[in-house]
Amino acid sequence: MAQVEGEVKNEELDAEHEARRQLALAQIRQYPDPVLRMKAPPVEKFDDDLKRLVTRMGELMKDANGVGLAATQVGVLRRVFVFAPEEDKVAVVVNPEIVRRGDESDTDDEGCLSIQGVTMPVERSTSVRIEGRDERGDEVGYDFEGIIARIVQHELDHLDGTLILDRTTPEARREALGTLRPRLVIR
Numbered sequence: 158m159a160q161v162e163g164e165v166k167n168e169e170l171d172a173e174h175e176a177r178r179q180l181a182l183a184q185i186r187q188y189p190d191p192v193l194r195m196k197a198p199p200v201e202k203f204d205d206d207l208k209r210l211v212t213r214m215g216e217l218m219k220d221a222n223g224v225g226l227a228a229t230q231v232g233v234l235r236r237v238f239v240f241a242p243e244e245d246k247v248a249v250v251v252n253p254e255i256v257r258r259g260d261e262s263d264t265d266d267e268g269c270l271s272i273q274g275v276t277m278p279v280e281r282s283t284s285v286r287i288e289g290r291d292e293r294g295d296e297v298g299y300d301f302e303g304i305i306a307r308i309v310q311h312e313l314d315h316l317d318g319t320l321i322l323d324r325t326t327p328e329a330r331r332e333a334l335g336t337l338r339p340r341l342v343i344r
Contacts, residue, residue, distance in 0.1 A: 170222065181220035185230050188272045188337060194318045197227075197234045199252045203294035207237070207251070211292045214239045215247035223270045225308045227315030230271050237292075238312035242305055250289040250297060253313055259284030259302075267311060267321050275333040277325040281307045 170178060186192055200207060210233060218226040218239055225240040237251045261283045266276040285306045288298040301309060314320070322330050 168222070174222070177220045178222050181217045182270065182273065184217055185221060185226070185270050186232055188269075188320065188322070190232075190271070192229055192232050192234070193271055193315070193320060195229060195234055196318045197229050197236045197316045199236050200290075203251070203290070203292065207235075208292050210235070211237065211239060211249045215249075218247065218270075221270050225312045226270060227312045229315050229318070236316050238309075238316065240305070240308050240312060242299075242301075248299075249292050250287060250299075250309070251292060251294075253287050253289040253309070253316070255285050255310070255313060256288050256298075257286040258282040259306075265307065267307070269311070269321055271315075272321065272333070272337070275336050277321055277329040277333050279307075279311075279321050279324045281310050285310060287313070 227238040228235045264278050264280045267279045268276045284302040
């Protein structure tokens with residue numbers, strides 16, 4: 158499997174996959190889009206619209222070569238995210254809550270489908286228990302360690318309007334913002 162940084166798998170893509178990735182990224186909100194800073198309200202209706210949203214998000218995540226995607230990243234203010242707990246599998250958590258965090262934490266570089274071109278160090282718990290519902294409304298709960306624990310924490314942050322820029326060091330944040338800042342072109 159490719160190296161994973163936050164929401165993004167780093168691997169070489171052939172021309173077709175790269176084109177599909179670019180089309181998917183065009184549908185994902187990019188920093189500094191204000192919706193990325195909004196807190197999503199809980200999902201109350203578990204209906205066909207929710208199922209269609211989850212399907213669309215799973216396809217976008219895979220096409221974008223990502224490992225997680227929150228509804229806010231596609232401009233939908235609902236507490237739902239999808240993630241890839243293993244290769245070629247998509248899982249969903251609606252109205253997620255972390256009910257337990259492990260005592261240990263680790264700092265590692267994270268990337269984000271909504272903040273293209275930069276990675277930054279982020280400290281996260283190395284293990285979590287997350288609970289919520291699936292797209293049908295059935296209760297789900299997962300115990301994760303390592304990279305998957307990092308991914309679900311990253312996605313839950315998105316639903317609260319928190320970005321990796323908010324969780325990194327001041328130096329890394331300055332460097333990332335410098336990279337993201339539009340370049341002045343003088344003719």
